Amino acid sequence: MRTDAQPRVAAGPDGRPPFAETAYGRRKLRQESAARAVFLAMTLLMVAPLVAIVAHLVVEAWPALSLEFLLDVPRNRMTEGGIWSALVGTIYLVAISLAVAAPIGVLAAVYLNEYAKDTWFNRIINLAVINLAGVPSIVHALFGLGAFVYAARFGFSVMAASLTLAIMTLPVIIASTREALAAVPTAFREACWNVGASRWQTIRGVVLPNSISGILTGIILQVSRAAGETAPVMFTGAVLYKAVERGSLFPYYLDDQCMALSMHLYVLTTQVPNVAHAIPYATAVVLLGSVLLVNAAAIGLRVWLRNRKRW
Amino acid sequence: MSAPAASPFAIETRALNLWYGSFQALKGVTVGIRHGQITSLIGPSGCGKTTLLRCFNRVNERYGEVRTTGDIEVLGRNIYAADVSLIELRRSVGMVFQRPNPLPLTVYENVVFALRLHTPGRQLTRPTLDEAVERALTETGLWKDLKDRLRTRATDLQLEQQQKLCIARLLPLRPDVILMDEPCSALDVEGTRAIEDLMAELRGRYTIVIVTHSMAQARRVSDECIFMLLGELVEHRRTAELFLVPQDRRTAEYIEGRYG
Ligand SMILES: Nc1ncnc2c1ncn2[C@@H]1O[C@H](COP(=O)(O)OP(=O)(O)OP(=O)(O)O)[C@@H](O)[C@H]1O
Ligand SMILES: [Mg+2]
Numbered sequence: 001m002r003t004d005a006q007p008r009v010a011a012g013p014d015g016r017p018p019f020a021e022t023a024y025g026r027r028k029l030r031q032e033s034a035a036r037a038v039f040l041a042m043t044l045l046m047v048a049p050l051v052a053i054v055a056h057l058v059v060e061a062w063p064a065l066s067l068e069f070l071l072d073v074p075r076n077r078m079t080e081g082g083i084w085s086a087l088v089g090t091i092y093l094v095a096i097s098l099a100v101a102a103p104i105g106v107l108a109a110v111y112l113n114e115y116a117k118d119t120w121f122n123r124i125i126n127l128a129v130i131n132l133a134g135v136p137s138i139v140h141a142l143f144g145l146g147a148f149v150y151a152a153r154f155g156f157s158v159m160a161a162s163l164t165l166a167i168m169t170l171p172v173i174i175a176s177t178r179e180a181l182a183a184v185p186t187a188f189r190e191a192c193w194n195v196g197a198s199r200w201q202t203i204r205g206v207v208l209p210n211s212i213s214g215i216l217t218g219i220i221l222q223v224s225r226a227a228g229e230t231a232p233v234m235f236t237g238a239v240l241y242k243a244v245e246r247g248s249l250f251p252y253y254l255d256d257q258c259m260a261l262s263m264h265l266y267v268l269t270t271q272v273p274n275v276a277h278a279i280p281y282a283t284a285v286v287l288l289g290s291v292l293l294v295n296a297a298a299i300g301l302r303v304w305l306r307n308r309k310r311w
Numbered sequence: 312m313s314a315p316a317a318s319p320f321a322i323e324t325r326a327l328n329l330w331y332g333s334f335q336a337l338k339g340v341t342v343g344i345r346h347g348q349i350t351s352l353i354g355p356s357g358c359g360k361t362t363l364l365r366c367f368n369r370v371n372e373r374y375g376e377v378r379t380t381g382d383i384e385v386l387g388r389n390i391y392a393a394d395v396s397l398i399e400l401r402r403s404v405g406m407v408f409q410r411p412n413p414l415p416l417t418v419y420e421n422v423v424f425a426l427r428l429h430t431p432g433r434q435l436t437r438p439t440l441d442e443a444v445e446r447a448l449t450e451t452g453l454w455k456d457l458k459d460r461l462r463t464r465a466t467d468l469q470l471e472q473q474q475k476l477c478i479a480r481l482l483p484l485r486p487d488v489i490l491m492d493e494p495c496s497a498l499d500v501e502g503t504r505a506i507e508d509l510m511a512e513l514r515g516r517y518t519i520v521i522v523t524h525s526m527a528q529a530r531r532v533s534d535e536c537i538f539m540l541l542g543e544l545v546e547h548r549r550t551a552e553l554f555l556v557p558q559d560r561r562t563a564e565y566i567e568g569r570y571g
Contacts, residue, residue, distance in 0.1 A: 118376070187408065195484060196428065197398075
């Protein structure tokens with residue numbers, strides 16, 4: 001132990017006590033609170049229009065909103081009645097497109113993530129998937145028109161429109177599934193490899209069970225995207241008006257044309273004279289509401305599956 | 312387990328070279344690892360210990376672009392022979408990792424996981440599985456603590472128990488060799504001691520190769536010790552001799568702590 005050590009003087013080199021505030025420090029504090037205020041303002045700025053839009057829609061739509069509005073078909077040259085024909089059309093289109101895109105997308109993603117080696121061929125596929133996910137929907141629409149309506153001779157039909165939506169959602173499903181697969185810790189795969197599991201046993205036994213929540217969430221989010229797009233269905237199978245029965249569950253065949261919510265909203269606002277004021281708003285609310293519902297379901301599913309796994 | 316006649320070695324390599332892409336990670340490694348003994352593998356970070364370990368069950372090939380030349384024989388069999396099944400090889404040469412990596416399943420399912428992989432479903436009756444679990448957990452000293460908690464999630468156990476479980480889940484496959492890659496580095500003193508005791512317990516029945524960063528641990532647990540440097544095998548002798556009278560200057564410098 002040193003006995004000659006001086007006790008530390010309670011003063012810094014410039015004579016101030018230790019830990020005292022400096023001018024520079026105060027400036028940093030001011031910057032800190034300014035930054036915080038700016039970020040908060042931007043967040044509010046972002047939320048405000050969203051709230052305003054939803055509020056405005058709901059207020060304007062209120063007189064028309066009812067269960068009857070959902071179940072009834074458009075009447076009197078679409079100036080009255082409900083939206084059943086369009087609602088059920090959208091459900092059909094989305095369901096068929098996902099029934100096609102989800103299995104193909106998930107299996108392709110499994111191949112790319114678990115089997116494919118890092119060759120130039122696979123790199124090109126990767127690049128293609130990423131870029132396709134960013135292609136505007138009108139391009140998919142034109143592709144669908146050429147490929148399914150004309151070349152494959154499906155004509156303007158539920159089939160052609162669904163397949164077009166499938167082509168549009170496929171690359172995004174592949175990308176989100178790959179992300180979910182890549183999030184499974186390597187340690188789990190190692191554990192399998194080192195007891196002699198084949199790749200498929202590893203995937204089925206460990207990788208898929210631990211990524212299913214992410215995979216499903218990615219797929220469900222594509223439901224709302226497919227439901228909301230207008231162009232791909234307008235070019236390939238959705239029509240202005242189609243007579244169906246009120247509340248009928250199977251109004252369209254695969255080779256029929258159909259109505260769709262997004263298209264219906266566009267038509268109501270641009271093509272139909274003298275439509276009751278609340279009806280387009282109510283249609284928008286239904287579209288928005290179903291998208292929110294589906295997204296909420298995705299979040300709920302994710303939380304539920306998350307809580308079951310811990311690592 | 313079933314010892315093939317002639318050779319005293321469970322694993323032999325001759326002039327083993329390995330490249331990751333263009334980077335050579337192993338350079339002419341020739342080594343014989345004795346049956347039923349514990350062999351430790353020491354050397355500074357990045358010298359290729361993990362790489363060498365992964366050669367013994369050819370699992371390196373799962374980690375990207377790898378090219379190998381030279382021979383590796385396990386139990387007297389060239390593991391690069393055309394008719395060698397990687398599945399059977401890895402069944403008999405299992406690995407334990409740095410971070411315990413039980414699967415996110417119950418304790419019970421973790422132990423029988425490998426068994427399920429290798430046996431057609433209908434041969435796996437409940438009693439067979441129950442017996443395999445009890446035997447593996449007893450052999451690793453977990454049975455007393457876990458026999459009433461077989462349905463808890465393995466990932467909720469203490470780290471030390473998780474690591475023992477990772478050893479236990481290899482045993483129903485009746486492996487010949489157990490490779491351990493720094494099995495204690497995530498564990499505290501107690502956990503380390505427990506794993507080392509377990510290794511001593513398993514010694515003789517299984518050939519164990521352990522990579523370790525702790526020279527003290529190598530001295531405590533191993534019969535033979537291999538010192539590696541920059542992808543080369545520098546020295547391989549009885550552990551006691553290697554630490555007492557190292558033959559190579561580089562080994563001497565390493566165990567004196569001049570680098571690593
Ligand atoms: N998959 C891989 N691809 C490319 N290079 C690799 C790969 N794995 C390891 N290497 C390189 O090979 C060399 C040996 O790595 P290895 O993991 O075998 O070392 P180690 O002795 O186990 O090191 P540590 O003590 O840090 O675990 C290192 O230089 C490492 O960067
Ligand atoms: Mg290592």
